[in-house]
Amino acid sequence: MAKLATATRSPALAGKSIGGQGVSLKVLEPAGRMSLRARPAAVAALSRALGVTLPQKSKTSAAKHGRFALWLGPDEWLVIDEAGADLLADCSSVKGLHSAVDVSHRNVGIAVAGPNAALVINAGCPQDLSLQAFPVGACSRTVLGKVEIVLLRTGEDAFRVECWRSFSDYVYGFLSEAARG
């Protein structure tokens, strides 16, 4: 009789958090993520299927019911569902030509919050994170130290940093060091 093998997925840095001077870091729960590329013709249908309007303007994002759509490029979005819903299933009915790849376990999300959040991220990120240049809801693919991240401003003093799983140790370590002040 064959034994049933079951694998338990262990998220990277699960549940880690740290509080520093005016800033707190928290590794976020696993979420559903999708890398989406589509021509303009399919965007409206995809927005309807996903229930969140895909933003068309650079550095903007849209959010609805715990689902975020982040503009990464002129035809490229990162869609995050905090509840971990199957984003690919939602897109499967769309007829227009598009490419949807599930990258849920490729990324680790880290919440950086507090009055010094922008300063801590700016320790390794060269972008202007003032509210003028990077308002609430702004998002961008950029760099932190020596790795690539996707940055989303969720509040005036709150950010979501998305990095690749294998870079998460580096990113979390980098941000913790920066948070020490």
Add this chain to the structure above:
Amino acid sequence: MLLIHCPYCEEERPELEFRNAGEAHIARSTNIAAESDEDFEKFFFIRSNPKGVIFERWRHIHGCARFFNVARDTITDRFLLTYKAGEPKPDIATLSSEAGPAAWANRPPDQLNEKPRAKRSTKGEA
């Protein structure tokens, strides 16, 4: 740090997000097999490497990931113009006569994301 205007993100971004991708406007022959060795060498290896204005491809690799073209002065390292891939090569004479500070992007933060000059905001399909 240089600030480079990405024509797709439509704003200035730090140079760390960009990567140079060699000389621009080098057309590959439609019948590459018929090229003579000398012509292929010219197409493949020989670059102009001028002192002065050069047209280059750049990629906003840690941003929107798009390739675009720039006109850059190799002496001052000043980016004279950035434009989307596929747009025609601008006239070099009009570029070099352009006056202005070498680091034109050194502006106060509140003016940073405004469209700088009419010439920079070239619109069109890639």
